[in-house]
Amino acid sequence: xxxxxxxxxxxxxxxxxxxxxxWALEEIEARKIxxxxxxxxxxxxxxxxxxxELELLLxxxxxxxxxxxxxxxxxxLVVLPISIDFDDSSGRLAVRESDASRGPNLEFxxxxxxxxxxxxxxxQLTEELLALxxxxxSAESMGSILRRAAHNLGSEAQYSDSSLPAGARNEPTVSxxxxxxxxxxxxxxxxxxxxEIRTQLESASCPPQGIAELVAVLPSIIGDGTxxxxxxxxxxxxxxxxxxxxEQLRIIERVNSKPYVVVQGPxxxxxxxxxxxLVSHLLAQGKKVLVTAQTDRALRELRxxxxxxxxxxxxxxxxxxxxxxxxxxxxVNELASRAEDFDALRERxxxxxxxxxxxxxxxxxxxxxxxxxxxxxxxxxxYELGPYLGTLSEIARTHRKDIERFxxxxxxxxxx
Numbered sequence: 001x002x003x004x005x006x007x008x009x010x011x012x013x014x015x016x017x018x019x020x021x022x023w024a025l026e027e028i029e030a031r032k033i034x035x036x037x038x039x040x041x042x043x044x045x046x047x048x049x050x051x052x053e054l055e056l057l058l059x060x061x062x063x064x065x066x067x068x069x070x071x072x073x074x075x076x077l078v079v080l081p082i083s084i085d086f087d088d089s090s091g092r093l094a095v096r097e098s099d100a101s102r103g104p105n106l107e108f109x110x111x112x113x114x115x116x117x118x119x120x121x122x123x124q125l126t127e128e129l130l131a132l133x134x135x136x137x138s139a140e141s142m143g144s145i146l147r148r149a150a151h152n153l154g155s156e157a158q159y160s161d162s163s164l165p166a167g168a169r170n171e172p173t174v175s176x177x178x179x180x181x182x183x184x185x186x187x188x189x190x191x192x193x194x195x196e197i198r199t200q201l202e203s204a205s206c207p208p209q210g211i212a213e214l215v216a217v218l219p220s221i222i223g224d225g226t227x228x229x230x231x232x233x234x235x236x237x238x239x240x241x242x243x244x245x246x247e248q249l250r251i252i253e254r255v256n257s258k259p260y261v262v263v264q265g266p267x268x269x270x271x272x273x274x275x276x277x278l279v280s281h282l283l284a285q286g287k288k289v290l291v292t293a294q295t296d297r298a299l300r301e302l303r304x305x306x307x308x309x310x311x312x313x314x315x316x317x318x319x320x321x322x323x324x325x326x327x328x329x330x331x332v333n334e335l336a337s338r339a340e341d342f343d344a345l346r347e348r349x350x351x352x353x354x355x356x357x358x359x360x361x362x363x364x365x366x367x368x369x370x371x372x373x374x375x376x377x378x379x380x381x382x383y384e385l386g387p388y389l390g391t392l393s394e395i396a397r398t399h400r401k402d403i404e405r406f407x408x409x410x411x412x413x414x415x416x
Contacts, residue, residue: 043084055183057076058079062175074165104136158173276306280307312334313334316331
């Protein structure tokens with residue numbers, strides 16, 4: 001009522017409503033963008049935390065299909081490995097092709113093998129896909145390949161340039177529908193990496209420098225390889241910071257004399273303990289050591305068992321969280337600090353002192369072993385005491401048995 005009687009207030013209210021409507025429309029669109037941004041950012045974070053387990057892909061040509069007797073399918077036919085770069089100063093996310101990418105790949109593994117196109121057709125489509133020089137996200141460029149891929153799945157197949165996937169039907173339907181995919185790394189990607197490494201090794205006249213520093217080229221091995229390698233060095237010292245049993249010592253000795261050693265054991269048998277001793281021993285000999293494991297947790301447990309002087313020098317090449325980056329910085333700083341402060345003369349004097357102390361410990365160990373042998377000899381040397389013959393323990397056991405027969409003689413003997 002008041003607005004109707006006050007035209008000025010009514011005009012202001014209508015202007016405010018129009019501005020609010022405009023803001024509301026912009027906010028609705030902004031929320032969609034923020035939601036997409038949040039999803040992409042979370043995907044990049046998950047991959048950064050577990051790069052060895054997860055992979056990011058850009059997919060096109062989403063196949064929607066529900067074949068008879070087959071689970072429903074909704075997945076892109078063509079994928080491209082990508083990475084997401086985050087600029088923390090501007091908050092900008094950039095999606096680009098991964099450095100490790102070998103180009104787009106045609107995938108049919110979501111289907112049973114009996115539904116796949118013929119091998120010759122798959123090979124032809126793959127070759128054309130790799131030869132494609134136009135934009136991967138261009139429906140016009142990819143349309144021909146995706147349409148032919150769809151028609152090779154069935155005579156009733158359809159293709160659409162739509163940006164949204166179609167609903168699953170009994171006939172295969174392929175939509176251009178660009179999609180960001182976060183998934184576990186498949187064995188196929190690992191096989192491709194290993195095949196690439198094998199190809200590089202086979203084509204090279206000598207091992208690449210990075211591999212040559214980690215492995216030794218072995219001579220021809222005949223049989224099971226038990227006689228391969230250098231002869232054992234009886235004088236070689238063993239440097240172990242942790243206690244070792246006989247089996248663990250035997251493993252260390254084999255490492256000293258064999259070109260390769262395989263150790264297998266169930267959980268709780270001390271494998272991590274043994275590896276920590278072995279790493280320390282090899283580093284004490286001035287050798288380089290590379291340790292790999294299926295999980296980061298195993299590497300952390302091993303690192304925790306190393307002496308403090310070595311733990312700070314362990315560089316983790318792959319990590320899951322911020323703590324691994326911190327450990328890497330600590331290791332790099334420690335290495336740089338020790339390299340800068342290194343004094344050859346001072347370290348030589350320190351080595352001489354340590355060798356002298358080690359020699360003292362050797363003599364003490366030899367003396368202790370000699371005393372143990374002497375004590376042991378008194379236990380195994382036979383004695384003859386009256387009617388008794390044997391070791392001291394055997395004579396004591398026989399005498400104890402004879403007390404039951406001759407104990408009454410003590411009653412008749414004079415008191416002393």
